Amino acid sequence: MNELAARRRLDPDARRTEILDAALRLYAARPYGEVSTTELAREAGVARALLNHYFGTKRALYLEALRELLTIPEQAAAHLAGQRPEDRAAAAVDWFLDTVTDRRTLWLSVGIGVSGDAEIDAVVEDADETAVDRVLTALHRDPCDEPLRARVRAFFGMVRAASREWLVRGSLDRPAVRKLLITALVTVLEE
Known part of the structure; x- marks a missing residue:
């Protein structure tokens, strides 16, 4: 971040977002x-005190x-391409794979399993519940249907395992993970 960017005035929400984006990078x-x-602070173009x-x-x-990484944005879920469940599931999986590709190290730090850290695990649990709501709504299913x-929560376990096979073990490549997750998500959503 350059010195000029650091000195510009932003409203508090914009500044907070700028700091969070820098942390994500x-x-x-x-x-x-x-x-x-x-x-x-340097990456965000702010003083440490901010x-x-x-x-x-x-x-x-x-x-x-972590919360930002793990929580599916409402707009991403709301604007999935396609009408058929398979197409919308593919769009959701593609969004996830792109996000993980862009933020691999952060995803690997918590995205592939329970961390044993109560605060991190709470963030993961909250993000999972939000993701369930957004995925079901985006795929035109009842988010109040507990079974x-x-x-879908079980599917997220598969997402973490598939991520590990792709990013850590190298036993699956991205196209194989994509196919696996789309097929699994469509199956999970079937009545």
């Missing part, structure tokens, strides 16, 4: 422990970055 490239608050003002601590900023919600 850094955490997408390197693990939490390797990113300093000085780097976060990081604390908007997020409290480096850890709180990291948790918010269906349970099947």
Whole structure:
């Protein structure tokens, strides 16, 4: 971020978003422990004090970055291409794969399983519940149908396992993961 960008005035929501975007860029490239608050501030073009003002601590900023990564944006779910369930499922899976590709390191830090950290696990759990709501709504299914919600949550477990096979083990490539996840999601949604 250049010095001019650092000095421009933004409303609080825009500044907060700018800081969060900077954190997402850094955490997408390197693990939490390797990113300093000085780097976060420099990347966002703000003083370190503003990081604390908007997020409290480096850890709180990291948790918010995780929440941002793991939560399917409402607009992404609402604007899935296609009319057939298969097409809409493919669009949802493509959105996910693109997001993971762009933010691989951050995804790998928590996206493939339970971390054992209560705060991180709570962020993952909240994001999963939001994702269930948005996926079911986007795919024209009843988000209040608890057995269906349970099947979609189970599907998210498969998403994490498939991610591990693709990104860690290299036993599946992206096209294979895409096909697997689309087929599984369509099956999960069947009555």
